[in-house]
Amino acid sequence: MVEVRRVHYRAGGAHILRDITVQFRPRKFNVILGPNGAGKSTLLKIAAGLLKPSEGDVRYGVQTLQEVGLEPLARQRAVLSQHVELPFALTVEDVVRIGRYPHYGRTPAPRDREIVDRAMGLVEMTDKRTQAYPTLSGGEQQKVQLARVLAQIWNYDGSSDEKYLFLDEPTSNLDIHHQLHLLGVARDLLNVNCTVIAILHDLNEAFRYGDAFFILENGALAQEADNDQDISASLIERVFKVRARRVPDSDGDHGYWRFSL
Numbered sequence: 372m373v374e375v376r377r378v379h380y381r382a383g384g385a386h387i388l389r390d391i392t393v394q395f396r397p398r399k400f401n402v403i404l405g406p407n408g409a410g411k412s413t414l415l416k417i418a419a420g421l422l423k424p425s426e427g428d429v430r431y432g433v434q435t436l437q438e439v440g441l442e443p444l445a446r447q448r449a450v451l452s453q454h455v456e457l458p459f460a461l462t463v464e465d466v467v468r469i470g471r472y473p474h475y476g477r478t479p480a481p482r483d484r485e486i487v488d489r490a491m492g493l494v495e496m497t498d499k500r501t502q503a504y505p506t507l508s509g510g511e512q513q514k515v516q517l518a519r520v521l522a523q524i525w526n527y528d529g530s531s532d533e534k535y536l537f538l539d540e541p542t543s544n545l546d547i548h549h550q551l552h553l554l555g556v557a558r559d560l561l562n563v564n565c566t567v568i569a570i571l572h573d574l575n576e577a578f579r580y581g582d583a584f585f586i587l588e589n590g591a592l593a594q595e596a597d598n599d600q601d602i603s604a605s606l607i608e609r610v611f612k613v614r615a616r617r618v619p620d621s622d623g624d625h626g627y628w629r630f631s632l
Contacts, residue, residue: 372397373418373535373566378427380413387413388424389590396583396597397533398561401568404577405587406611411570412539414587418568419450419537431535445473448535449520453543455512457504464500466515467491470522486525490518493556510549513541517553526563536560538569542576554580574607575627586610 373395380388388410395401395418403411416422418429420436429436436444449470457466467490471483479487491497494514499507504515524534536557542550557567558580571577577584578599586593586602588610596602607615613630620626 372430372432372533373568374430375414375418376427376430378414378417378424378429380410380417380422381425387590388417391427391587391592393585393592393595395566395568395585397566398564399566399582400558400561400580401566401583401585402577402581403568403570403585403587404574405593409587409610410590411587415537415539415568415570419448419535420444421450432533442473445523447524447532448537449523450537450539451516451520451541453513453540454509455516460503460505462501463491463496463504463507463515466504467518467522470519473523486522487518489527490522490525493521494518494552510545513545513549513553517541517556521556521560524565526560526565529563531564534560534563534565536565536567538567538571540570540572543572550576574611574630578602578628 375391375393378388378391379386391414403414405411413422417424420429431439431447464487467487468479470490471479471487475483488497491500494517496511496514496518499511504512507515520536524536526532526534538557541553545553554576557569560567581599582597584596584599584602586606593610594602594606604615604617607613613632616629617626618629
């Protein structure tokens with residue numbers, strides 16, 4: 372379980388996060404929501420160990436991040452951002468293999484190579500394994516980065532070790548097909564002892580894939596909920612400065628939200 376305790380974050384005189392305490396649900400798809408500037412990415416980076424809070428701490432299970440240590444943390448959690456720049460023209464296979472670096476010394480073992488192969492297969496990029504990463508489309512590059520983080524926290528072999536995948540607006544620049552594919556693969560990880568913590572901008576997308584929701588407003592936690600039905604239209608309207616209306620779905624599902632100014 373990842374727990375953020377009494378976290379504040381200040382930078383350049385700005386108080387970006389204010390007294391945030393959350394427990395992300397283990398083996399669930401946790402979604403951080405909020406408007407631009409609410410502190411979503413800062414919270415995710417602090418929870419992932421990429422930023423140090425000004426006050427408070429982060430725990431993985433019973434250990435603080437300092438007690439976990441950098442190398443064990445790199446084998447336990449991975450972070451996927453919306454766009455990753457690479458300075459060298461590595462092949463697809465080389466990029467995915469980066470995810471295994473925390474797990475071996477100078478040379479990858481046969482198991483590491485097998486995991487890289489299987490990760491490329493999961494994202495349907497095996498046939499492009501020798502292609503240079505910069506020559507891929509934006510959607511293909513994001514699929515390769517997804518394979519990289521899958522390789523980093525691989526748990527499909529039945530391991531009981533708990534893993535964590537952080538997604539920082541991973542679908543912002545993707546078409547619908549690639550959005551659904553990426554989120555579907557991420558959700559499948561819940562079946563192999565993995566917890567997903569994601570920032571998503573599309574509320575309907577978030578409510579479709581998410582299990583638990585954490586809504587930020589001006590750097591503070593406005594609400595957390597284990598069911599999107601518990602999130603009211605009035606809260607959405609206040610936080611996002613829009614008009615919100617839930618529309619019934621013909622298939623009997625929860626429906627979807629429509630927004631206007």
